[in-house]
Amino acid sequence: MRGFGELEPVVIERLWAACGTGTVREVFDQLCAHRDIAYTTVQSTIDNLHRKGFLTRKREGRAYRYQTTASHAEHSATLMVEALNRDEDSEAVLSHFVGHMSDEELTRLHAVLGQQSRGRRR
Amino acid sequence: MSLAVCLLLYAFVIVVIGPLLLVRLTRGGVAPRLGILAWCLAIVSVPLAWAAALGLLITELVHAWGQLDRLLAGCVALLGAAAAGGRGPLVQTGLLLLATLSGLALAVLLGRLAAALGRARSTTFRHADAARIVGAPHHGLGGTLVIDAPERLAYAVAGRPHTVVITRAALTALDPAQLDAVLAHEHAHLTGRHHLLVAATTGLATVAPRISLFTAGAAEIARLAEMCADDTAARGHGGRTVVSAILALTGDARLPSGALGAATLGIADRVERLLFPPGLLHGTLARLALSLAVLAPILGAAAMIAWAATGGVSCGAVLV
Numbered sequence: 001m002r003g004f005g006e007l008e009p010v011v012i013e014r015l016w017a018a019c020g021t022g023t024v025r026e027v028f029d030q031l032c033a034h035r036d037i038a039y040t041t042v043q044s045t046i047d048n049l050h051r052k053g054f055l056t057r058k059r060e061g062r063a064y065r066y067q068t069t070a071s072h073a074e075h076s077a078t079l080m081v082e083a084l085n086r087d088e089d090s091e092a093v094l095s096h097f098v099g100h101m102s103d104e105e106l107t108r109l110h111a112v113l114g115q116q117s118r119g120r121r122r
Numbered sequence: 123m124s125l126a127v128c129l130l131l132y133a134f135v136i137v138v139i140g141p142l143l144l145v146r147l148t149r150g151g152v153a154p155r156l157g158i159l160a161w162c163l164a165i166v167s168v169p170l171a172w173a174a175a176l177g178l179l180i181t182e183l184v185h186a187w188g189q190l191d192r193l194l195a196g197c198v199a200l201l202g203a204a205a206a207g208g209r210g211p212l213v214q215t216g217l218l219l220l221a222t223l224s225g226l227a228l229a230v231l232l233g234r235l236a237a238a239l240g241r242a243r244s245t246t247f248r249h250a251d252a253a254r255i256v257g258a259p260h261h262g263l264g265g266t267l268v269i270d271a272p273e274r275l276a277y278a279v280a281g282r283p284h285t286v287v288i289t290r291a292a293l294t295a296l297d298p299a300q301l302d303a304v305l306a307h308e309h310a311h312l313t314g315r316h317h318l319l320v321a322a323t324t325g326l327a328t329v330a331p332r333i334s335l336f337t338a339g340a341a342e343i344a345r346l347a348e349m350c351a352d353d354t355a356a357r358g359h360g361g362r363t364v365v366s367a368i369l370a371l372t373g374d375a376r377l378p379s380g381a382l383g384a385a386t387l388g389i390a391d392r393v394e395r396l397l398f399p400p401g402l403l404h405g406t407l408a409r410l411a412l413s414l415a416v417l418a419p420i421l422g423a424a425a426m427i428a429w430a431a432t433g434g435v436s437c438g439a440v441l442v
Contacts, residue, residue, distance in 0.1 A: 005282075008254070008255045009254065009255050009257075009258075012255060012256075049255070052255075054255065072270075073270070075255075075256040076256055076257075076269050076271055077271070079249065079252055079256060079257075079269060079271075079287075080271045080275070082249055083275055084275075091238070091241050091242045091245045091246075092242070092245040092248075092249045092279070093242055093279075093280065093320055093321045093324070094246070094249070094277045094278070094279050095278040095279075095308065095311040095312075095317060095320070095348075095351075096275065096277040097276040097277065097304050097307060097308060097368075097371060098276075098368055098371045098372050098389060101389055101390075105389055105390050108390035109389060109393060111390075112390055112393050112394045115397075115398075
């Protein structure tokens with residue numbers, strides 16, 4: 001789906017690269033060197049990121065100066081906390097490929113693999 | 123009223139016997155789609171039977187207002203004794219109160235379920251959105267995002283758009299064939315809308331945790347969904363590749379024991395059914411038994427609807 005959503009990772013990456021701070025003008029200047037993009041598009045994207053809590057802002061003259069709320073690594077870690085269900089309040093429905101096995105499961109798994117290596121079917 | 127009693131008895135039987143029977147039938151994962159269907163029908167039929175019984179009871183109370191003692195004497199011998207003589211209006215009020223409270227209880231249950239589902243949806247979508255902003259798109263694999271993290275994780279998350287997330291550590295642990303199998307498995311979850319199934323059954327289990335049909339059903343349906351996704355991945359990349367991918371990502375000591383829900387349960391079962399698919403006889407018998415389990419609630423409902431349609435709904439028909 002084309003839309004501002006596609007630019008969000010690009011814009012926040014720019015801000016992280018600039019020590020976590022920037023104005024719409026600064027980000028736009030950096031981006032339009034590499035791609036065909038409108039100032040209002042950058043502004044809307046930054047607005048969205050602010051609304052979603054990824055950025056805070058302070059008035060600087062007639063514009064705002066935006067600040068990232070956490071580093072890239074911190075955001076990744078937060079995602080992992082939720083993915084690992086360590087966050088008690090999280091009710092996200094994620095379909096994991098595998099999880100951590102209990103000792104009983106491990107024993108059973110070894111038994112199954114042992115049968116396979118002996119070439120025997122149950 | 124006898125139909126209402128039958129519906130309640132039916133619900134009682136399913137709640138008690140259902141989990142015992144279905145766990146046994148679906149343990150091996152012979153036909154996981156059929157297994158999921160059997161569980162879903164059993165789980166859905168119970169609240170429907172409750173609601174239908176409640177509706178019938180209220181309808182009969184309204185129709186038989188003032189003549190309730192005759193109604194009870196005709197249909198339910200036990201209650202007939204209590205309705206005899208001047209206790210008529212008291213029993214009437216009591217039954218109406220019971221019906222109203224049951225209706226309220228059902229409404230509260232449904233309300234809490236709706237709230238739980240709403241929270242699950244918004245949390246899941248927010249996670250997918252954050253992963254899209256924070257993660258890096260994987261080259262050549264549309265819709266897959268890579269997160270820099272030391273834990274070996276690969277998971278599917280519904281959102282706008284649906285996404286598969288894999289950590290850098292997991293990418294390192296898998297060879298190209300295994301990676302393809304893992305991604306095929308995760309995309310199968312998204313195409314099959316398993317997140318909706320798991321969210322609904324888990325929500326129901328949270329809202330009514332004392333009923334093992336719901337709690338066991340939620341766990342078993344999640345397990346069977348993993349097996350469905352395994353089958354899809356095995357069709358495209360071979361069962362052995364899926365097994366080796368499972369083994370490559372398991373045993374990460376960093377992962378908390380018991381976390382990650384269904385992916386933690388039945389790993390040995392998943393590996394076993396991929397390495398040793400059931401023989402023709404065993405597979406056919408299991409499919410037959412599951413088909414019967416699927417048909418039972420459908421036939422039961424059809425029988426009751428037929429009974430209701432032919433006017434056998436209430437003894438109140440005698441009064442009219």
